[in-house]
Amino acid sequence: MTQADVIVIGAGAAGLMCASTAAQRGRRVLLLEGAEKVGKKILISGGGRCNFTNIQAGPDNYISANPHFCKSAFQRYTAWDFIDLIERHEIAYHEKTLGQLFCDDRSRLVVDLLLDECRQGGVEIRTGCQIQSVTKQDQFELSDATASYSASSLMIASGGLSIPKMGASSFGHDIARQFGLGIVPCRPGLVPLTFTAADLERYDGLSGVSTPVRLRCGKQSFREAMLFTHKGLSGPAILQISSYWQPGESITIDLLPDLELVSEVATWRRPRPAAELKTMLATHLPARLVQRLLELHLPSKPIRQLNERDIQLLTRLFHEWEVKPGGTEGYRKAEVTIGGVESAELSSKTFESSKVPGLYFIGEVVDVTGWLGGYNFQWAWSSGHCAGLFV
Ligand SMILES: Cc1cc2nc3c(=O)[nH]c(=O)nc-3n(C[C@H](O)[C@H](O)[C@H](O)COP(=O)(O)OP(=O)(O)OC[C@H]3O[C@@H](n4cnc5c(N)ncnc54)[C@H](O)[C@@H]3O)c2cc1C
Structure with missing residues (x-):
């Protein structure tokens, strides 16, 4: 002994x-x-x-x-x-x-x-x-x-x-x-989040795409980078919010935290009315992500054709993108x-x-x-x- x-x-x-x-x-x-x-x-x-x-x-x-x-x-x-x-x-x-x-x-x-x-x-x-x-x-x-x-x-x-x-x-x-x-x-905690089966299909092919975001879950918010993985979402912003996330809750993600989309559309409308929406968005976000979100929700069109409803939809989509994770990658990946x-x-x-x-x-x-x-x-x-x- x-x-x-x-x-x-x-x-x-x-x-x-x-x-x-x-x-x-x-x-x-x-x-x-x-x-x-x-x-x-x-x-x-x-x-x-x-x-x-x-x-x-x-x-x-x-x-x-x-x-x-x-x-x-x-x-x-x-x-x-x-x-x-x-x-x-x-x-x-x-x-x-x-x-x-x-x-x-x-x-x-x-x-x-x-x-x-x-x-x-x-x-x-x-x-x-x-x-x-x-x-x-x-x-x-x-x-x-x-x-x-x-x-x-x-x-x-x-x-x-x-x-x-x-x-x-x-x-x-x-x-x-x-x-x-x-x-x-x-x-x-501090763990990558996984997509539901439906979201896995929706966002297939985005693995590797990374962008700075501001995201929130309940009262907690973080502003850091987010990364798409082949299973769901990761990167510092997601790891941080994962510690506050509970199964069944949604996460609200501002994909353009440094931009006011409504004013950006107004700024482009005058000098470049024929420019495509996807071109404008891709100056601020990875093109693959822009393309996928527009495919899913609003086909790209020239900026001059955007109406009030389109702009509301765009604001929701890019400033308040809501994701309901299916789960986490578990203790195997949790820090x-x-x-x-x-x-x-x-x-x-x-x-x-x-x-x-x-x-x-x-x-x-x-x-x-x-x-x-x-x-x-x-x-x-x-x-x-x-x-x-x-x-
Ligand atoms: C990949 C990764 C990266 C990280 N990076 C950072 C970072 O950069 N900064 C940061 O602040 N935090 C980081 N963390 C978190 C940080 O590592 C932990 O919070 C910290 O190590 C906890 O320290 P601890 O001493 O309490 O436990 P541990 O570091 O887990 O140490 C516990 C020890 O107890 C031993 N042990 C367990 N059971 C027994 C037993 N029955 N008998 C004898 N020995 C036993 C284990 O083998 C282990 O060595 C990271 C975590 C991971 C997984």
């Missing part, structure tokens, strides 16, 4: 951050990882350049049944605290867009930074240790296929359900249930899991369970999910650091 003060399960972003913080306070920390290497999601993140934080990160960029829960951690460990750590490790970075910070070089540097911090604290890291059972007597006792471990504090940093082929599982949620904690129902361990069961200061002293949950396993753009790593850093100060 290997003994430690603190056992952290999961050497992802949250687990590595928490382990190094606790160990640098003098705690004897054992970090157990099921995979053969640590930080696998960090390595593949941000297209290999790790979008490690967002300078605009704040509670409004997160989805949770209890929107206040994350506030304390974000106040105590901000994006600037992590940037400071990045700078101390001399990792070059840049802002890509919308406050998103990426490494200039490889994501590997962020994993190396975290490993270095763990080394400084003397964290013992063991990989290939897939924990199968947890019990609590005086201490927590854990076992994997070959060994047993015990500690008075147990930190669950085992992540969510997204990307099962990378080892994601319901382990953390199962442990929470075992100890009587609630789970907010889970669903895939995050929405839902998870109920935050009402945890201290927002220490992340310890109120029901089970010594049991903590951090990172994606908790019901706090960020937008696309570095927000999810910031949650992992903030929750991991704050829990590491108390465990």
Whole structure:
């Protein structure tokens, strides 16, 4: 039986951050990882350049049944605290867009930074240790296929359900249930949306077409790029709204967010009355998309022939295009899991369970999910650091 003060399960972003913080306070920390290497999601993140934080990160960029829960951690460990750590490790970075910070070089540097911090604290890291059972007597006792471990504090940093082929599982949620904690129902977030069978046929051949849009679902809206895929819609705008979309709801898409179509028609009518509608639209949108939408709804004609009804139809079609997705591409493609361990069961200061002293949950396993753009790593850093100060 290997003994430690603190056992952290999961050497992802949250687990590595928490382990190094606790160990640098003098705690004897054992970090157990099921995979053969640590930080696998960090390595593949941000297209290999790790979008490690967002300078605009704040509670409004997160989805949770209890929107206040994350506030304390974000106040105590901000994006600037992590940037400071990045700078101390001399990792070059840049802002890509919308406050998103990426490494200039490889994501590997962020994993190396975290490993270095763990080394400084003397964290013992063991990989290939897939924990199968947890019990609590005086201490927590854990076992994997070959060994047993015990500690008075147990930190669950085992992540969510997204990307099962990378080892994601319901382990953390199962442990929470075992100890009587609630789970907010889970669903895939930051995930491509699929068309219904009818829309798949309607929009067949548009795969690869991309355009900036403003889209909304309920009260939430985003303005970013959208991409047609061979299954439906993706791109940053769709990934963002997917976290707010519920089955059966429609998404309203403004395909011309920088243009007032009515005035554009008026502008063209005078000097170029014989110009085709599709020509005018194709100066602002991909020609393939224009052609398909017009084929489906309003045959192209010279601008001078457009009547009031046509203009109303065009406005609806291009400024308020309504799509009712058939579903999502699921956890296989989702960047995050929405839902998870109920935050009402945890201290927002220490992340310890109120029901089970010594049991903590951090990172994606908790019901706090960020937008696309570095927000999810910031949650992992903030929750991991704050829990590491108390465990
Ligand atoms: C393709 C992709 C790209 C992404 N890009 C970004 C990005 O650029 N910026 C951003 O902010 N977010 C990004 N995310 C989201 C981000 O990766 C996650 O929110 C973040 O990794 C969550 O950190 P975590 O430590 O809570 O969980 P994870 O990183 O999932 O780590 C959990 C760890 O626990 C281990 N584990 C699970 N069960 C057990 C067990 N029973 N025993 C032992 N170990 C176990 C797992 O193997 C894993 O290593 C991306 C996600 C994906 C899928």
